[in-house]
Amino acid sequence: xxxxxxxxxxxxxxxxxxxxxxxxxxxxxxxxxxxxxxxxxxxxxxxxxxxxxxxxxxxxxxxxxxxxxxxxxxxxxxxxxxxxxxxxxxxxxxxxxxxxxxxxxxxxxxxxxxxxxxxxx
Ligand SMILES: Cc1cc2nc3c(=O)[nH]c(=O)nc-3n(C[C@H](O)[C@H](O)[C@H](O)COP(=O)(O)OP(=O)(O)OC[C@H]3O[C@@H](n4cnc5c(N)ncnc54)[C@H](O)[C@@H]3O)c2cc1C
Numbered sequence: 001x002x003x004x005x006x007x008x009x010x011x012x013x014x015x016x017x018x019x020x021x022x023x024x025x026x027x028x029x030x031x032x033x034x035x036x037x038x039x040x041x042x043x044x045x046x047x048x049x050x051x052x053x054x055x056x057x058x059x060x061x062x063x064x065x066x067x068x069x070x071x072x073x074x075x076x077x078x079x080x081x082x083x084x085x086x087x088x089x090x091x092x093x094x095x096x097x098x099x100x101x102x103x104x105x106x107x108x109x110x111x112x113x114x115x116x117x118x119x120x121x
Contacts, residue, residue: 002028008045018044063103067094078114085121087114 002024006015022044024037033041055061068088072081080086090107097103 001026002030002033002041005030007041018048021048062099063096064091065094065096067092069094076113077117078110079117087118089114 003016003019003026006012007030008015010018019041022037022041024033024041028037068080070093073079073088073093074081078087078089080088089110091103093106093110095103095106095110097106
């Protein structure tokens with residue numbers, strides 16, 4: 001089944017939506033997919049424009065994931081181990097917590113440490 005076995009590395013629900021948008025039905029099989037259907041699928045996968053209409057229902061849009069890897073930072077000073085005299089704090093770092101104050105606390109604590117360290121050098 002085309003809908004159940006993804007042809008590309010996409011989240012399953014997104015894959016299903018896009019395949020349906022391309023006219024693929026739940027009964028369609030890869031082996032019997034017509035050239036026309038395959039081309040429509042390629043078109044949908046490569047040229048679909050999505051418009052953002054709102055925020056996630058899960059209210060997950062609080063913090064940015066990723067950032068400066070923590071193993072590149074001296075946590076006692078927040079100074080970069082890669083570039084001397086460069087300091088990082090808060091969301092610039094690869095830290096993200098669930099909501100509830102953890103991200104504020106991370107920003108305040110790392111900011112305070114970085115500030116103290118910069119002032120004392
Ligand atoms: C809607 C929302 C709700 C949240 N609720 C919570 C919560 O309940 N609890 C919690 O722990 N965390 C919460 N967070 C996350 C928390 O706010 C952040 O993790 C925290 O504020 C990060 O602090 P920061 O100083 O690293 O970055 P920021 O607070 O983003 O500060 C970065 C600052 O840099 C400025 N800036 C950016 N680019 C430049 C530039 N080129 N030159 C000069 N200035 C620049 C920006 O204008 C900004 O003022 C929430 C976030 C959002 C968006």
